[in-house]
Amino acid sequence: MNISSAAYDSLSPTNLDNFNNLLRLPANDGIMGIVDASDAPLRITTGTESVEVLPGKRSEVSAYRVERDGKTFVNPTIRVRTGSSFSAELANGLDEETTIHWHGQHIDWRMDGHPLLPVSPDATYRYAYPVANRGGTYWYHPHAHGTSARQTYSGLAGFFIVEDEEERRLGEALDLKLGETDIPLLIQDKMFDESGNFVYAPGPMDEEMGYEGNVILTNLTPNPYLEVVTRIYRFRLLNGSNARNLRLAFSRTGEDELLLYHVIATDGGLLDRPRAAREVFLSPAERVDVLVDLTGFEPGEEVVLRSLPFDPMHREHEMAGHMDMGHHHHMGPARLSDGHEFYLLRLVVSERVDYARRVPETLSESSRQDFAEAATRTVTLSMAAEGETNRWLINGLSHEMGEYPIVAQRGAKEIWEVRNDERSMPHPMHLHGFRFLVLERTGSPEQVSCLAVDDDGRTVSDLGFKDTVLIWPGETMKAAVDLSHGFEGEQLYMFHCHILEHEKGGMMLNLKVVSGEA
Numbered sequence: 365m366n367i368s369s370a371a372y373d374s375l376s377p378t379n380l381d382n383f384n385n386l387l388r389l390p391a392n393d394g395i396m397g398i399v400d401a402s403d404a405p406l407r408i409t410t411g412t413e414s415v416e417v418l419p420g421k422r423s424e425v426s427a428y429r430v431e432r433d434g435k436t437f438v439n440p441t442i443r444v445r446t447g448s449s450f451s452a453e454l455a456n457g458l459d460e461e462t463t464i465h466w467h468g469q470h471i472d473w474r475m476d477g478h479p480l481l482p483v484s485p486d487a488t489y490r491y492a493y494p495v496a497n498r499g500g501t502y503w504y505h506p507h508a509h510g511t512s513a514r515q516t517y518s519g520l521a522g523f524f525i526v527e528d529e530e531e532r533r534l535g536e537a538l539d540l541k542l543g544e545t546d547i548p549l550l551i552q553d554k555m556f557d558e559s560g561n562f563v564y565a566p567g568p569m570d571e572e573m574g575y576e577g578n579v580i581l582t583n584l585t586p587n588p589y590l591e592v593v594t595r596i597y598r599f600r601l602l603n604g605s606n607a608r609n610l611r612l613a614f615s616r617t618g619e620d621e622l623l624l625y626h627v628i629a630t631d632g633g634l635l636d637r638p639r640a641a642r643e644v645f646l647s648p649a650e651r652v653d654v655l656v657d658l659t660g661f662e663p664g665e666e667v668v669l670r671s672l673p674f675d676p677m678h679r680e681h682e683m684a685g686h687m688d689m690g691h692h693h694h695m696g697p698a699r700l701s702d703g704h705e706f707y708l709l710r711l712v713v714s715e716r717v718d719y720a721r722r723v724p725e726t727l728s729e730s731s732r733q734d735f736a737e738a739a740t741r742t743v744t745l746s747m748a749a750e751g752e753t754n755r756w757l758i759n760g761l762s763h764e765m766g767e768y769p770i771v772a773q774r775g776a777k778e779i780w781e782v783r784n785d786e787r788s789m790p791h792p793m794h795l796h797g798f799r800f801l802v803l804e805r806t807g808s809p810e811q812v813s814c815l816a817v818d819d820d821g822r823t824v825s826d827l828g829f830k831d832t833v834l835i836w837p838g839e840t841m842k843a844a845v846d847l848s849h850g851f852e853g854e855q856l857y858m859f860h861c862h863i864l865e866h867e868k869g870g871m872m873l874n875l876k877v878v879s880g881e882a
């Protein structure tokens with residue numbers, strides 16, 4: 365039974381008056397508590413935790429639990445240094461298989477939480493690898509076959525923050541501290557029942573378009589606020605939703621004018637320099653890190669993080685003449701339709717402080733590689749013909765456990781040209797194991813092309829390393845993928861849509877990287 369409409373009124377994220385719950389922050393223990401895991405092995409247990417998500421109610425959520433030094437961490441914010449050893453033994457306390465996918469990490473496939481290596485109930489699996497990635501905001505979540513959508517929705521997700529020398533310099537320059545002025549924000553939409561539990565009950569239309577909720581949680585807090593002071597804050601924004609896209613902007617409370625902020629990092633870490641923006645799209649699994657400068661504000665003033673309205677571009681039936689499929693009306697409680705505007709976080713300026721730091725002019729020296737000789741691999745995203753069970757296809761194919769439709773040479777440099785059909789919807793495409801650089805967007809819808817910052821149609825959030833990229837209907841995105849690695853033997857990764865209902869429905873292909881050795 366979904367929550368009643370009377371109860372929903374006080375939870376609706378479209379009413380800023382509802383934003384009176386103190387934002388949960390990563391602290392030294394508890395939910396999202398920070399665990400330093402460089403060269404310090406962890407034991408992570410999956411199971412059910414009772415958490416106060418809605419005020420005054422207990423939710424039974426699935427979660428990762430770590431015990432250390434007498435403290436308990438739930439969905440810990442794991443922090444590691446580039447070059448250190450990371451090790452975590454997963455003890456599966458769920459009543460079904462699971463894995464941990466270390467989203468965005470460049471690691472041996474056996475450490476990647478691949479569905480070919482499921483961990484049974486009551487079994488354990490040791491993930492251990494050297495941290496090769498640059499500093500940045502990464503995350504972890506389940507990836508077992510057929511269950512990752514439900515398990516992730518049920519609560520299994522956490523931040524994985526990598527630090528390196530460039531990140532250390534930025535933190536020092538701006539006097540940032542993780543959990544206080546450097547704030548991870550995990551954004552997820554959920555449906556709730558009367559008792560305060562998450563409801564995951566996708567119908568056939570939700571399987572086709574992705575399952576969306578009408579309550580927005582940030583760090584498992586509905587309708588949050590946070591007291592801030594007159595300084596620069598870093599927000600690490602992670603869209604942890606199963607399917608909902610966000611169009612993120614800041615404004616003063618009660619005003620429509622959008623504030624300028626600085627985008628400093630994407631999925632794979634810092635940009636070369638900060639880029640000014642007033643809005644960015646953020647699709648499921650993508651991250652964007654921003655700096656918000658509150659030095660010009662007065663105590664009592666407020667800033668609100670919001671998601672602007674946009675055309676969700678569900679064009680999947682338009683060209684087949686099925687515009688009245690009725691999937692925009694849902695039975696049951698109030699629906700927060702895709703592309704509808706809502707608020708995410710109210711920032712209340714509480715006091716003036718001395719703070720003379722400035723946003724740095726440069727962030728990173730990471731150099732670009734030469735892809736002039738790279739071969740092009742074309743990839744298409746499309747809807748299956750009417751009557752087929754798997755709705756969304758990559759290169760006309762559905763996922764098959766033992767098949768490897770994409771085979772690449774170890775060390776190859778490739779241009780991936782990914783074309784999304786006109787008769788489609790936006791798909792956030794995720795590559796395991798390797799990062800990539802967006803080179804070009806063509807055929808973008810107006811709401812995207814108007815954000816282009818160069819002649820290649822790229823937006824600000826295309827300018828850094830990526831592991832997940834949103835491709836709109838009718839759009840073609842070109843990316844440079846470096847398939848170099850130092851791992852032994854054949855490597856088995858995946859390329860899939862991060863709308864988790866699409867992944868479950870087979871919008872995923874295996875990728876084999878062969879070494880060419882006998």
Ligand SMILES: [Cu+2]
Nearest residue numbers: 791861863866
């Ligand atoms: Cu998709």
